[in-house]
Amino acid sequence: MDKDFAKRRRRELIVAFCLAVIAALVPLFVKDVYVQNVMVLTLMYAALSQSWNILSGYCGQISLGHALYFGLGAYTTALLFTKFGVLPWFGMLAGGVISALIAMALGYPCFRLRGHYFVIATIVIAEIGLLLIQNWEWAGAALGIDIPVRGDSWLKFQFTRSKLPYFYFALALACVAWFVTWWLEDSKWGYWWRAVKDNPDAAESLGVVVFNSKMGAAAVSAFLVAVGGSFYAQFVSYIDPESVMGFQFSLLMALPAVLGGIGTLWGPLLGAVILIPLTELTRSFIGGSGRGVDLIVYGTLIVLISLALPRGLVSLFARPKFFWRKAAVR
Amino acid sequence: MLTAETIIQSLASGLLMGLLYGLIAVGLALIFGLMDVVNFAHGEFLMIAMYATFFLFAFFAIDPLLSAPLVAATLFVFGAVVYLLIVRFAVRAKANAGMVQIFSTFGLAIVMRGLAQYFFTPDYRSINTSWLGGKTISIGGIFLPEPQLVGALVSIAAFAGLYFFIHRTDFGRALEATREDAGAVALVGIDKNRVFALGWGLGAALVGLAGAIMAIFFYIYPDVGASFALIAYVTVALGGFGSVFGAFAGGIIVGLVEATTALILPPSLKSVGIYAVYLLVVFIRPRGLFGSM
Numbered sequence: 001m002d003k004d005f006a007k008r009r010r011r012e013l014i015v016a017f018c019l020a021v022i023a024a025l026v027p028l029f030v031k032d033v034y035v036q037n038v039m040v041l042t043l044m045y046a047a048l049s050q051s052w053n054i055l056s057g058y059c060g061q062i063s064l065g066h067a068l069y070f071g072l073g074a075y076t077t078a079l080l081f082t083k084f085g086v087l088p089w090f091g092m093l094a095g096g097v098i099s100a101l102i103a104m105a106l107g108y109p110c111f112r113l114r115g116h117y118f119v120i121a122t123i124v125i126a127e128i129g130l131l132l133i134q135n136w137e138w139a140g141a142a143l144g145i146d147i148p149v150r151g152d153s154w155l156k157f158q159f160t161r162s163k164l165p166y167f168y169f170a171l172a173l174a175c176v177a178w179f180v181t182w183w184l185e186d187s188k189w190g191y192w193w194r195a196v197k198d199n200p201d202a203a204e205s206l207g208v209v210v211f212n213s214k215m216g217a218a219a220v221s222a223f224l225v226a227v228g229g230s231f232y233a234q235f236v237s238y239i240d241p242e243s244v245m246g247f248q249f250s251l252l253m254a255l256p257a258v259l260g261g262i263g264t265l266w267g268p269l270l271g272a273v274i275l276i277p278l279t280e281l282t283r284s285f286i287g288g289s290g291r292g293v294d295l296i297v298y299g300t301l302i303v304l305i306s307l308a309l310p311r312g313l314v315s316l317f318a319r320p321k322f323f324w325r326k327a328a329v330r
Numbered sequence: 331m332l333t334a335e336t337i338i339q340s341l342a343s344g345l346l347m348g349l350l351y352g353l354i355a356v357g358l359a360l361i362f363g364l365m366d367v368v369n370f371a372h373g374e375f376l377m378i379a380m381y382a383t384f385f386l387f388a389f390f391a392i393d394p395l396l397s398a399p400l401v402a403a404t405l406f407v408f409g410a411v412v413y414l415l416i417v418r419f420a421v422r423a424k425a426n427a428g429m430v431q432i433f434s435t436f437g438l439a440i441v442m443r444g445l446a447q448y449f450f451t452p453d454y455r456s457i458n459t460s461w462l463g464g465k466t467i468s469i470g471g472i473f474l475p476e477p478q479l480v481g482a483l484v485s486i487a488a489f490a491g492l493y494f495f496i497h498r499t500d501f502g503r504a505l506e507a508t509r510e511d512a513g514a515v516a517l518v519g520i521d522k523n524r525v526f527a528l529g530w531g532l533g534a535a536l537v538g539l540a541g542a543i544m545a546i547f548f549y550i551y552p553d554v555g556a557s558f559a560l561i562a563y564v565t566v567a568l569g570g571f572g573s574v575f576g577a578f579a580g581g582i583i584v585g586l587v588e589a590t591t592a593l594i595l596p597p598s599l600k601s602v603g604i605y606a607v608y609l610l611v612v613f614i615r616p617r618g619l620f621g622s623m
Contacts, residue, residue, distance in 0.1 A: 062432075127601070132599075135596065135599055247560070255433075295443055299439070299442075300441055306430050310426050311425045
């Protein structure tokens, strides 16, 4: 069994590497700016959802307030750059560290809560953050921040002529988020988290430090999401509170993981690859009329997938042998 | 200027609004108490109730006060249909049951918003010439808006009716019994699905009643539900999941806290007070004020 397991782990790594190489080659053939834009967003959502999945999927602490960390990352980077001229790379790091610290500070009281009480707490905390930023004059209040263009360079992480540098950064971020998840899956933390998710009381009695493992998951998850937020600020070069910290964004971040397969290694990526292009396409081709058809299509899809495939789209890829074995056991 | 008069004035209107919040939230609490499902489309139920009231007024000149029972009946049917078509299957999910419930009802919310945009356009609408619209009444020097006052009375009546219904009727007892143990209830011949469908109908009818009142003094647009849904979730959680009458107390607290916050902080921050009080309460009592689970 151990041998099988090691083999599976190695195979996952190889598959991921091949997918990353293929993805890196795609822009050589696809020159259309619109399509490249959709690819950047897809990779970004894959990374965000993978990070969200660490706390909500593996550790089972469902957060619908992760937009807070995304917004913190975006705002830290944008404010440091526009007000103090600090390079976005440092802003990105600062945003990540600040978010991780805030996640732990908030986790301290919140991780005592369970079920819906926890979920609602995450929503209202993010909402408080949103309202405070909307009323903070120095940070641009509800209007947000326009990031001035100072010419294309990797140093300032700004590119106006080509989307490609953003594409490669988003790809790298998605790879990092995937690799962190892969690595954590087979670490002490990974096993602790799954134990906490399944039954916190039993885990506690078996010596899992439940509280600390939740804090760890929150910090890793928030750090990665904040880096995604910093990236987004540079990518769109204009941020406002509602678009980076709104409740809608918390849901958008969770959806790929939920539809792809929550608490699984490949779920967030699979969900993002299917959901994001579909969202963007319906928005551009039928949503242009401004009459909500894109919402109808999108919402129907969410209802159908969540009802038909409660384990997410990854369950379609489960080998038939698995089903057969399961049926035999029953 | 904070004078005793302005404080009493805003507490009084806060109380009225709070009773309405309770009425908006009680359907959510009822459904949760019955089957542990949080309806993430609750705000959209409110939205369609407001549109129904608006169109009954616009096309048939029926005043919201008269159409309220009609709207409640419509929502009753709608709620039961939503249970039979979607929620019934969501609760059967063998894996990730919590997630499936959240996202199937959330998907429904998105569809409903899209349909409202498609059929009703994103324009803001309002009912301008209803019997109560824009009128205020002065009681002992305090001015109270009549729509909110009537809303508060309807809310109190609805809670009283619900109390009677749950504790004194056969169906109410079936509801309570199904809540306690759905499996055992099936053994004595009560159809669980029927009780759940009626529970969803009742929950939707109550938010329908709230929507008809809200339509008198609030703008009606496809996203209107979103702003009230979060307040409704906080109201229910504050009172404690599983407790229908916790929603009543929760609503009053939310209304008073909102009014008090608006006195101290800029109006755009008035919700911060509600959220802060929610966090404070659950940090001290992790199951809300009257939560049983």
